[in-house]
Amino acid sequence: xxxxxxxxxxxxxxxxxxxxxxxxxxxxxxxxxxxxxxxxxxxxxxxxxxxxxxxxxxxxxxxxxxxxxxxxxxxxxxxxxxxxxxxxxxxxxxxxxxxxxxxxxxxxxxxxxxxxxxxxxxxxxxxxxxxxxxxxxxxxxxxxxxxxxxxxxxxxxxxxxxxxxxxxxxxxxxxxxxxxxxxxxxxxxxxxxxxxxxxxxxxxxxxxxxxxxxxxxxxxxxxxxxxxxxxxxxxxxxxxxxxxxxxxxxxxxxxxxxxxxxxxxxxxxxxxxxxxxxxxxxxxxxxxxxxxxxxxxxxxxxxxxxxxxxxxxxxxxxxxxxxxxxxxxxxxxxxxxxxxxxxxxxxxxx
Numbered sequence: 008x009x010x011x012x013x014x015x016x017x018x019x020x021x022x023x024x025x026x027x028x029x030x031x032x033x034x035x036x037x038x039x040x041x042x043x044x045x046x047x048x049x050x051x052x053x054x055x056x057x058x059x060x061x062x063x064x065x066x067x068x069x070x071x072x073x074x075x076x077x078x079x080x081x082x083x084x085x086x087x088x089x090x091x092x093x094x095x096x097x098x099x100x101x102x103x104x105x106x107x108x109x110x111x112x113x114x115x116x117x118x119x120x121x122x123x124x125x126x127x128x129x130x131x132x133x134x135x136x137x138x139x140x141x142x143x144x145x146x147x148x149x150x151x152x153x154x155x156x157x158x159x160x161x162x163x164x165x166x167x168x169x170x171x172x173x174x175x176x177x178x179x180x181x182x183x184x185x186x187x188x189x190x191x192x193x194x195x196x197x198x199x200x201x202x203x204x205x206x207x208x209x210x211x212x213x214x215x216x217x218x219x220x221x222x223x224x225x226x227x228x229x230x231x232x233x234x235x236x237x238x239x240x241x242x243x244x245x246x247x248x249x250x251x252x253x254x255x256x257x258x259x260x261x262x263x264x265x266x267x268x269x270x271x272x273x274x275x276x277x278x279x280x281x282x283x284x285x286x287x288x289x290x291x292x293x294x295x296x297x298x299x300x301x302x303x304x305x306x307x308x309x310x311x312x313x314x315x316x317x318x319x320x321x322x323x324x325x326x327x328x329x330x331x332x333x334x335x336x337x338x339x340x341x342x343x344x345x346x347x348x349x350x351x352x353x354x355x356x357x
Contacts, residue, residue, distance in 0.1 A: 020169065022050050023058055027166040030059070030245040032179075034071065036228040039210055052210065059208045059245075067251040071212065072243065072340065073202035073231075076180075078154075079189050079239040080199070080343065081129035085153040086288065086299075087137055088119040089146040096120060099144035100336040106140060107347040114334035115259070119294070121146070122330075126341055131352060139355055150291055156269075157182040158285035159277035161241075164252055164303065172309070173316040174280040181277070185238040194220075195239065198230060199343050202243065246340070254303040256331065258310035260317060261296035263326040269297050275321040276300050281313040296328065307331070 020028070025048040034040045045055035062068040077084045091099045096114060103112055103123050112123040125140075127133050134151065141149040159178035201216040217227050234240035249257065264272045269287050276298060277285040284301040300317060304310030314329055 022048050024166050026050065026055055026058060027062065027245075027247075028163070030071075031163045031247070033242040033244055034212075036213060036224070036231050036243060038213070038224050040212065041208075041210070056208060056210070063208055065251065067247055068208075069246045069248045070205035070340070071208065071245050072205055073199075074241040074244060075199055075203070075343065076185055076238050076241060077126050077341065078187060079185050079237060080191055080195075081189075082126045082343070083129070083131070083133040084124065084126035085133060085137070085151050086286075087123050087125060087140075088150045088152055088294070089121040089123075089141065089144070090119055090148040091121050091144070091146055093120070095145050099146060102144040103140055104337045105351070106136070107345055107351050108136065108341070109337060110339050110341040112335075112337040113332040114336065115330045116333055117328075117330050119148075119150070123337070127352075128344070128348070132356075135356055136352075143355075148293075150294065152288045152294075154286045155289060156273065156287040157185070158273040158287065158298075159282060160284050162246070162283040162303075163280070164247055164249075164254055165280070166252070168305070170280065172281055172313045173320060175278045176280045178277045178285075180241050184241075189237045189239055191239070194230060195234060196344060198227075198234065202240075203340070203342055206243070249303055253305050256304045256307045256310045258302050258304070258307075258314055259330045260300040260302070260314040261328050261330060262298040262300070262322055263295045264297045264322070266297065272321055272325075273298050276317055279313070279317055281316070295326070 026044070029044055029048055035043055037043060039052065041055050041059070042052040045052045059068060100112055100114070100121055103109055103121070106125065108125050108127050109123050110126070112121070114120055115122050125133070125136060127136055137149060137151060159181055161179045197220055201219050206212040206216070213224060213227065217224055220227060231240055273285060273287055276282060281302045282300045283303065284299065286299045287297060288299055290297060302310050302313040304313060310331070311329060318327065
């Protein structure tokens, strides 16, 4: 497959496009963050807030909140791939959806036709939860595919439509930013509880969180920096709904990169701006693929073209496959410390 990269546009991004790209990177923890961001893209705070409220009302902007690292907070998480009889797939997916730790669940074009992500708190047994879902959902085969190495995570959509499919940038978040031995404090838990909420699109979006924590904005910002340094907090940013933002197609490129080459090839794949997630995962007799790369596109052609760009530059001759979603069963932000999780665990694993 040969990548066809879109011809570069000569027009510059509009201030609106720059704003929508900018808020996906990070939103500073200051009293009036949108005033700061608006100044960076050449508009007033009022103009920026008007645009953001519009895109939220349209459903494009899903929420503004903090993004945390599950493993640094002590949570165990994994991608899970399962094989279901086609006529039982929807019913099985519904059972999987009922688990409070499942945040994403999709049907994909493969014999492994159900793919979901699950996270459980430190005191829970991840494998026991997955085994129970395997039994309850009627799966014929279930494989845990945890992250062995995180080369990149960070969804940022190019809202200008002008970026080349093979454009590069250093990843914002990788395994090197994690601190697996981090000791979570009571203040950390309170911070997570407040900042995982959808923050309002207002002049002072952090006011309620500060009040709940009993801290001033400078104290909250200082604690956020400590959590960032430990890898527990990645950033505060905007999250868009893929479909509403025009990115109607996702493609998961899975690559059978030899173990001796995974470190270098994974690093290079992660540098593609089009790649939102890049992981090293385990192999199985029926699953030879070591590296996973996720891309999103406004069409199947665009998404496949981005995968082809990766093949052309860094994976020529590597056996690979492209899996894409044919049905979305569940997609939510993972919420930490939810009482519903412990209720499910008690009811099903006591």
